[in-house]
Amino acid sequence: MTPLLHVRDLTVRYPGRNRRSPVLAVDGVSFEVSAGETLALAGASGSGKSSTAAAVLLLRRPDSGEVWFDGRELTALDEPALRAVRPAVQPVFQDPYGSLSPRLRIRDAIAEPLRVQGRWDPVAGPARVAELLDTVGLDARLGDRRPHELSGGQCQRVGIARALASDPRLLVLDEPVSALDPSVRAGVLNLLVELQDRLGLAYLFICHDTAVVRHFAHRVAVLSDGRIIRTASARSLHPHPSGAARPRTTATTGKAATT
Amino acid sequence: MTGRPPLLSVADLRVAFPDGPTGRDVVHAVRDVSFDVSEGEVLALVGESGAGKSLIARVLLGMAPPTARTSGRVRFRGRELLGAARSGYAGLWGRHLALVPQDALSVLSPVHTVGDQLAAAVRSVRRVGRAEARAAAVAALDRVGIADAARRAGAYPHEFSGGMRQRAVIAMATINEPDLVVADEPTTALDPDVREQVLGLLAALRETTGAGLLLVTHDLDVVARHADRVLVLYxxxxxxxxxxxxxxxxxxxxxxxxxxxxxxxxxxxxxxxxxxxxxxxxxxxxxxxxxxxxxxxxxxxxxxxxxxxxxxxxxxxxxxxxxxxxxxxxxxxxxxxxxxxxxx
Structure with a gap:
């Protein structure tokens, strides 16, 4: 099976401040994610997880390397061409409140991507928003509320509904449950599993909690200093009490195994 | 149970806020909470967002929101704290009671060096000279595992990593060897390796200074590994x-x-x-x-x-x-x- 996302030799540099040399945040990273699969990116703060995600989302163009999505090389595309691809690759962020505008009602926050993409249908739109709320397990009446009236878990569900509005095929989940309480976290993770099974979504899942990665992901790529130091089956992660990502095996270093 | 007399004893604590259109009604956010913390003990306060754990921590420290109405008893070394005037608390803060907050940047000044802030904490409690306060600051940074502490003391908070800032805040909270440290989600913002180091540090400090630690958290892993007793709030x-x-x-x-x-x-x-x-x-x-x-x-x-x-x-x-x-x-x-x- 051809992977949906194939990242090759990705490099991201940040300019050094005060005449210091540039920082190599992502250093020759390669991996693949197939439809219906979850690849976790694990590693300590500063290891390059979020920079990799930003490059996959083309929020920041990588300095070198290729991002193949559904048979097209994204870094070669110009802005108008990228705009056509972007709906298919959607982010869900860590901070459920910070990623929603405090001024928009929930229903407008979910409709916004459709409006921006010029796909808003004033007749069918409201029903679509209601359907998305239902999909993420929220009462349609919450559509009238604003983010501050919702719990963290409810806001994160809105963030997922908003991502789903664009009919994506890949979700980039950047620490989507790190800010949530344990019982709420379980509900949101279950929702993501159900969506993946139903819609065949691919997930690039950034998380530094080993127990969550072991449970939720299929494979894991462990980053350190901007490089993938190993790729392994998520189950092979050692449930180290510190939560640090440490695969038990060292025999699986090297290329990402395709499923 | 440690068998030692409780350092802090909380009984039937209730915290209410004005409610309703006139503000004359009240709604109780904390109802009949009782617990105690002994010397050298770690008590974890566990609960999800909105369970009232941070509010309880603030009330104990005399830092409740101004509209909060409290009742019950909060005894610290036998002395009633609930309803005490702010001036009553001023003598306790730093010397006897200290807070380690979740967000280190909220308590560190961005325009003073870390060393100056620690030295100021020393001089707020003890009558010592600048040089002595400075030396105490460097020693405190060294104790929390900040390498090259003498040089690092001259750095500003933004020059520290998140883990180092949290260590600096722990150094500040413990520099005057308080009897009770209240740590409000001290590691939520940190990544797992750093989280373990910081919690290990807090646990070690209560062993060396005999302080009691009230650890507010929603992380049951943290509770399992670092607390003696636990209070679950809902x-x-x-x-x-x-x-x-x-x-x-x-x-x-x-x-x-x-x-x-x-x-x-x-x-x-x-x-x-x-x-x-x-x-x-x-x-x-x-x-x-x-x-x-x-x-x-x-x-x-x-x-x-x-x-x-x-x-x-x-x-x-x-x-x-x-x-x-x-x-x-x-x-x-x-x-x-x-x-x-x-x-x-």
Whole structure:
């Protein structure tokens, strides 16, 4: 099976401040994610997880390397061409409140991507928003509320509904449950599993909690200093009490195994 | 239990806020909470967002929001603190009571060096010269494991990493060897390796200085590894209170069981779905006006008495208090009680 996302030799540099040399945040990273699969990116703060995600989302163009999505090389595309691809690759962020505008009602926050993409249908739109709320397990009446009236878990569900509005095929989940309480976290993770099974979504899942990665992901790529130091089956992660990502095996270093 | 006299003793604590259109009604955010902390002991205050754990911590420190109305007793070394004037607290802060907040940047000044801020903390309590205060600051940074402390003391907070800032805040909170340290989610913003280092540091400090530690957290892993006893809060009330080993290994309250069940399993279970507690926590008003157990609407064991009568705390085992009518029916394996896949 051809992977949906194939990242090759990705490099991201940040300019050094005060005449210091540039920082190599992502250093020759390669991996693949197939439809219906979850690849976790694990590693300590500063290891390059979020920079990799930003490059996959083309929020920041990588300095070198290729991002193949559904048979097209994204870094070669110009802005108008990228705009056509972007709906298919959607982010869900860590901070459920910070990623929603405090001024928009929930229903407008979910409709916004459709409006921006010029796909808003004033007749069918409201029903679509209601359907998305239902999909993420929220009462349609919450559509009238604003983010501050919702719990963290409810806001994160809105963030997922908003991502789903664009009919994506890949979700980039950047620490989507790190800010949530344990019982709420379980509900949101279950929702993501159900969506993946139903819609065949691919997930690039950034998380530094080993127990969550072991449970939720299929494979894991462990980053350190901007490089993938190993790729392994998520189950092979050692449930180290510190939560640090440490695969038990060292025999699986090297290329990402395709499923 | 340590057998030592409690350093801090909290009894029947209630915290209310004005409510309703006129503000004349009140809604209780914390109801009848009692616990104590002994010297050298770590008590974890566990609960989810809105359970009231941070509010309790603030009340103890005399830092409650101005509109909060409190009742009950908060005794620190036998002295009543509740209702004490701010000036009464001023003599306690730093010297006897200290706070380690979640967000280090909220207590560090961006325009002063870390060393100057630590030295100022020393001089706010002790009459010492600048050089001596400076030396104490460097020693404190060294104690919390900041390498090259003498040079680092000259750095500004933004030049520190998140983990270093949190260490600096711990150094500041403990520099005057307080009797009780209240740490409010001290590691939530840190990545796992740094989290372990910081918690290890707090645990080590109570061993060396004999301070009591009240650790506010929602992370049961942290509780399991770093606390002696645990108080589980739900919607402003105590659900379960006792030694960590007993409470986590054999929870007697369905809510505690649900929290434990919702953790990702150590070994694969064959299902990708996690057991989850149905529904969401009640609002302040719902919780305050519930006639029965506040957890009943979400509880798989809820029966008639649960909906009409508030459960009183009962001793399930030595030093292990549980507030639950159905405590005898909670299965040994928490996951048996909660199904997977229901949206929580």
């Amino acid at each position: 919607a402003g009330e105590v659900v379960e209170y006792g030694p960590v080993k007993r409470v986590l290994e054999r929870p007697r309250a369905p809510y505690t069981a649900g929290l434990l069940a919702s953790l990702p399993p150590g070994e694969p279970t064959g299902s990708r779905l996690l057991p989850a507690i149905d529904g969401s926590p009640p609002s302040l008003r719902e919780a305050a006006s519930a006639p029965g157990c506040v957890f009943a609407p979400r509880c798989p064991l809820a029966a008639d008495p649960c909906r009409t009568r508030r459960p009183a705390p009962v001793e399930a085992a030595a030093g292990h208090l549980v507030s639950c009518h159905r405590r005898a029916d909670v299965p040994e394996v928490p996951t048996q009680l909660f199904g997977a896949g229901e949206a929580g």
